[in-house]
Amino acid sequence: MVTIGDVARAAGVSRSTVSYALSGKRAISDETRRRIDDAIRNLGFTPHAGAQALATSRTKVVGLMLRFHEDEFAPAMLQYVLPVSDTARELGYDILMVTDADGAAALRRITGAGKVDGLVLLDVTHDDPRVAALRGAREPGVLIGLPSDTEGVDVFDLDFAAAARTLVNHLHALGHRETILVTPPEDVFSRGAPYSWRFRDAVVGHARTLGMTVHAHYGEARQPGIAHSLHAILDAHPGATAMVVHNDGSVAALPMVLHEHGVRVPHDLSVVSLYSHDFGRTFALPYTAVETSPDELGRLAVDLLVRRMAGGRAEGERLGPPGVNLIPPRLTDRGSTGPA
Amino acid sequence: MVTIGDVARAAGVSRSTVSYALSGKRAISDETRRRIDDAIRNLGFTPHAGAQALATSRTKVVGLMLRFHEDEFAPAMLQYVLPVSDTARELGYDILMVTDADGAAALRRITGAGKVDGLVLLDVTHDDPRVAALRGAREPGVLIGLPSDTEGVDVFDLDFAAAARTLVNHLHALGHRETILVTPPEDVFSRGAPYSWRFRDAVVGHARTLGMTVHAHYGEARQPGIAHSLHAILDAHPGATAMVVHNDGSVAALPMVLHEHGVRVPHDLSVVSLYSHDFGRTFALPYTAVETSPDELGRLAVDLLVRRMAGGRAEGERLGPPGVNLIPPRLTDRGSTGPA
DNA sequence: CTGAAAGCGCTTACAG
DNA sequence: CTGAAAGCGCTTACAG
Numbered sequence A, B: 001m002v003t004i005g006d007v008a009r010a011a012g013v014s015r016s017t018v019s020y021a022l023s024g025k026r027a028i029s030d031e032t033r034r035r036i037d038d039a040i041r042n043l044g045f046t047p048h049a050g051a052q053a054l055a056t057s058r059t060k061v062v063g064l065m066l067r068f069h070e071d072e073f074a075p076a077m078l079q080y081v082l083p084v085s086d087t088a089r090e091l092g093y094d095i096l097m098v099t100d101a102d103g104a105a106a107l108r109r110i111t112g113a114g115k116v117d118g119l120v121l122l123d124v125t126h127d128d129p130r131v132a133a134l135r136g137a138r139e140p141g142v143l144i145g146l147p148s149d150t151e152g153v154d155v156f157d158l159d160f161a162a163a164a165r166t167l168v169n170h171l172h173a174l175g176h177r178e179t180i181l182v183t184p185p186e187d188v189f190s191r192g193a194p195y196s197w198r199f200r201d202a203v204v205g206h207a208r209t210l211g212m213t214v215h216a217h218y219g220e221a222r223q224p225g226i227a228h229s230l231h232a233i234l235d236a237h238p239g240a241t242a243m244v245v246h247n248d249g250s251v252a253a254l255p256m257v258l259h260e261h262g263v264r265v266p267h268d269l270s271v272v273s274l275y276s277h278d279f280g281r282t283f284a285l286p287y288t289a290v291e292t293s294p295d296e297l298g299r300l301a302v303d304l305l306v307r308r309m310a311g312g313r314a315e316g317e318r319l320g321p322p323g324v325n326l327i328p329p330r331l332t333d334r335g336s337t338g339p340a
Numbered sequence C, D: 001c002t003g004a005a006a007g008c009g010c011t012t013a014c015a016g
Helices: A004-011 A015-023 A030-043 A049-056 A074-090 A103-112 A129-135 A160-173 A186-190 A194-209 A225-236 A248-261 A277-283 A294-310 A313-319 B004-011 B015-023 B030-043 B049-056 B074-090 B103-112 B129-135 B160-173 B186-190 B194-209 B225-236 B248-261 B277-282 B294-310 B313-319
Strands: A061-065 A094-098 A118-122 A141-144 A154-158 A178-183 A213-218 A242-245 A270-274 A288-290 A324-327 B061-065 B094-098 B118-121 B141-144 B154-158 B178-183 B213-218 B242-245 B270-274 B288-290 B324-327
Touching: A004 A015, A004 A030, A015 A030, A049 B049, A061 A074, A061 A103, A061 A294, A074 A094, A074 A118, A074 A248, A074 A277, A074 A294, A074 B074, A094 A103, A103 A118, A103 A129, A118 A129, A118 A294, A129 A141, A141 A294, A154 A160, A154 A194, A154 A294, A160 A194, A160 A242, A160 A270, A160 A288, A178 A194, A178 A225, A186 A194, A194 A213, A213 A225, A225 A248, A242 A248, A248 A270, A248 A277, A248 B248, A294 A313, A294 A324, B004 B015, B004 B030, B015 B030, B061 B074, B061 B103, B061 B294, B074 B094, B074 B248, B074 B277, B074 B294, B094 B103, B103 B118, B103 B129, B118 B129, B118 B294, B129 B141, B141 B294, B154 B160, B154 B194, B154 B294, B160 B194, B160 B242, B160 B270, B160 B288, B178 B194, B178 B225, B186 B194, B194 B213, B213 B225, B225 B248, B242 B248, B248 B270, B294 B313, B294 B324
Parallel strands: A061 A094, A061 A118, A118 A141, A141 A154, A154 A324, A178 A213, A178 A242, A242 A270, A270 A288, B061 B094, B061 B118, B118 B141, B141 B154, B154 B324, B178 B213, B178 B242, B242 B270, B270 B288
Antiparallel strands: A094 B094
8 A cells, every 4th residue: 555655755755744734734835745746646645544543533434323223214214314424524524334233332332442533323212322322432422312311412303392382383273173193103102212202292282281182193113004003093083183193104104095095185184294305205295294304403413513523622612512402393384284 | 542551451461462362363371361351341441443454454344335316215225225234233344334426536535545444335337437446446345236347346236137027927927918117217227227227128128029018118206206207107008907117216106196096906907016025015015026135135245245355365266256146036926916 | 372572654742 | 844753552473
């Protein structure tokens, strides 16, 4: 392989001068810089990442910790992976994608080995063991998803409680008084996925204060169960005039199910949901919904992470302490709601 | 950070002994090994990956090169990512996920910097610039997808020509003589995605030898265009008794479209497709189809890659030269075809 | 069965 | 504006 020493020799300078030319950390004469640039180009030199990591304790890699759960809809997860990856590259970082079943152990492994400068934790649960592991690491990390204990960590998430109120208010204003709520599958609640609890509790609680009835049902994780359960839920509540769907698999299947069921939207039933613009486009979903903004969340998270990684102590103080960032819900009206 | 020197001091041995205890490359007395293990555990030692990479020229990282194209269905791509990631971890490798727009430059960047020991190229196109870049790299690589020039590279892919013949034969045996073929979007062909050309050419060619008529149409890339185009295609060929769908977005939308269109399967129309078991389950697809086996392809590719990375020259010769591996199509009958 | 030492390819004070 | 040298944390011949 071609090393910095080869470049130095070809350019007739010392290795330190090549290094400084590369990093820009001190002034180099035009003539010297030209010779170095030529040598680098001619030899096709790229600094050895391992040697740089050893010398600087920086890897220019961020770890992306995620899991593909059986009970979650994979296309939805992907929505978060892409903006994280794209933003990291724009800012000069590569992505180490870690999908180990034991996320906490994997986190300790890659930070212990100094493989990454920082971490993005996706799909964080209420009692996520990765969060404690992150606190024990030297590297900064950002979470997407809100755990119970947010001490010392940066969190980005949608404000699910506000999203619930927005949707319930929307239906209430149209005169709906009895609504169905399709939640994520039961396993998602058991696992402690905070979005499931936060949204359901807020829907049920806010509806109560408005005097609305809510029939909450778990969605299913997999087809064909998803469709079967939706049919059964619709049959069980003939009096309901509205439906709130908080489950990616269910909302993707809903157009087909409603069609089969002979239910017209919004004439027979008003439907609202939560999903991203891209998800809606992929599945041709015509429902009025709160935008979940995976793109924005991913970008914000990586932006902050990179600033935290870059900063020494001074920078850290300028950034302020870690904290929770809930982005407000934005309702996109797609015409799937009408008067009760 | 805790280094191998700290462990050596705590265990009362030399650093080399600790290193050998870790690698198992020479015999260590039980007593010494016990003291080293204790020290490692007490201190929480993990070897520094950068230092190891520098000393050994091995990173234990595999680069996964992929792109999310606007005109491809993201959930389908994910099918390949998971088995690659899982298999790599089982074999002791982490995954560097690279999604740069310029894949060839990214490949040169990460190999030049010695960030990976090997590469998996996903979604390889006919004239993929990444393949030439791979040939210029020291690191071995495997392709998923068949490029025009396969010299010196390992390739894994479904045998799309055989898949086409299997499906056409299946329809022909049932008496179908006029069939619709929905191909990937036109852009996928322009980009040179080999699966698009290979499958379409084989369907059209084989049907001709059997005396069947094929109406080939491009599918659309995005909703709601996907559904609109399917409706239009169905209207255009009232005499067709069968449909072959080779487009992930279209097949996912098809149940809804056929339902809206009042077409019963297989009574009014026999439908066959290509998709994986998981994909079919996610979208509740009831169609007889050739299994695309992303799981098997991903596993086979990484298995071979790891063996190539492990091997010195001797191992390389034992493995045989690089080559093309096309896995045979397996038809899963889901009852969506009947007599013409 | 174990140790002392060279070397992997960088970066960065230190010195001029 | 530039260079000589130490040091980052490992591995591995070499020697015993």
